[in-house]
Amino acid sequence: MSFFVSDQAPANRVSGHKRRIALYCLGALLLLLLAVAMGAAIGETAIPLDVIGKTVANRIFGAAYTLDPIEEGIVWSYRISRAIVAASCGAALAVSGAVLQSLLRNPLADPYLLGLSAGASTGAVLVTVIGVGGGMVSLSFGAFWGAALAFGLVALLAKAAGGGVSAQGTGQIILAGIAGSQLFNALTSFIITRSANAEQARGIMFWLLGNLSGVRWDDVWLAVPVALGGVIVCIWHMRALDAFAFGAESAASLGIPVRRVQVVLIAMTALMTAVMVSLVGSIGFVGLVIPHAARFLVGVRHGRLLPVTALTGAVFLVIADIVSRTAIPGQVVPIGVITALVGAPGFALILIRGRSMR
């Protein structure tokens, strides 16, 4: 038995590895661009792809194509920004879900597990129904701080209950999240039943199911850096996440600073989720199911899983947004309804096919 293995020349393999990664990144970028272009082209008024290309050329590279100003306005001011935010949101939520599922070793974990969407809804109704902030703050602002507050409370509760490194620790975090979610959902319902009129109640419900129609370029400058930064931080921890496969103690014995990794990654997913919820409401399904779909496609290793999850989530949400705008003429179906309606059968298909692959 030769226990120690000699060095071999790895140089050309490593450069081949880099080239392959570069190719994948390029492919992913092209796919994302295609999705955003589709998002810009498809809608109640169909706009040809060349108009979209020319609009982008005009706005970004200062080209001087003559275009119908209304079409150019729709493409640039509404659809492109909307598609980019949808993509950021899809990537951020899907990666958050994947990371939480691995970290907490629970396949049912999703980005809203830690009370974030419940807190966001409470923050949103406080601003819109009660009028906290006296009209000076937006619904997004209220939602973000509601989510942050709920997450803070859940984190404190989990810590007080002894959550953390031990095997039971992950269970405590999940239970604390459930308690927090129930509390803030109840607060939201209480405020709505006490104070909201029918119109406000409907608006809140619409927002809770996800709503991209208010999205503008300002939101892009928030959504893109947060999603990109968050996804990169998560991918940076890919080997640590792999090491959690056999539990936190096993991860520790593989040299992972378990507590630090848990804090960094949970905080990162919470930040991503809070920002996305505050921008577009709590879109369900993406964070729960896209990671599972990605696992069926590329397996459980996070080096492949997280990039594929991000890409799938991004493209999926752009498509879901297109469907939500076009499914019923003259009416926008909440995107959360679409993600579930489109996603659930798709996921069922993956489950059935996955079974035969075993």
Add this chain to the structure above:
Amino acid sequence: MMLRAENLGWTVRNTAIVSEVSLSVREGEMLGILGPNGSGKSTLMKMLAGILAPSSGTVTLKGQPMAAMPRRAIAQILALVEQHAGTAERITVQDAVELGRTPWLSAIEPWSPRDNAIVAQALADVDMAGMTRRHWHTLSGGEQQRVHLARALAQQPTILLLDEPTNHLDIEHQLAILGLVRALPITTVVALHDLNQAMNCDRVAVLDGGRLVQIGPPAEVLTAQIMRDVFNVRASFLVDPEDGSRVIRFQPLGLPAANTTLIKEEHS
């Protein structure tokens, strides 16, 4: 001294699980940790592995206090095979063993052919080379244990800790795993239940109620008195006619001594 525990203690809710354990693991030896259920074996193993912070006392690894070492540096020296570590992930044998390279790879450092070779060697060492594509949940208990061992070997540790590695295995695989561990050219600390298997260790440490009762060569430590005082059984020592090695035979304390000789005669 490879690994050293000084006055190690662990207390939960005012109950001492381990108290005042001091021992040193010598380079290259196979040290058995013995004791009845609840004697603190697993807790001691976790503290020795650095994944459980002791309530009192210190663990030093190659002369350095472990509490001050980064986790990664510890994992490059010391690997742990836990009791019942399972996963619900659809992870393959290859994936599971590749995890052993984690302490040697930084976040962006690419996987190298050398890592591949180490993983392949570890799989071959536990006789699992032909099963790399199998999924974890399709493996038998013995195969899962061998995968855990391969993962620990892929860490290329100088010290290997094993917490009851033969639990739930059939006798063939018990002997195979222990033979494998014994043949490794590294220092091993292994918590064991089977006292006859412990006879193959270089030294054994006996725990009772969280305290270290005895440490030394198994033939000296595993006496009839220790069997009675710590394990609550009466032991008689037989000699295997095949190779002259000692075999321990156990009986409940209540039975009269005459019975032993009777059964012994029937067998011979």
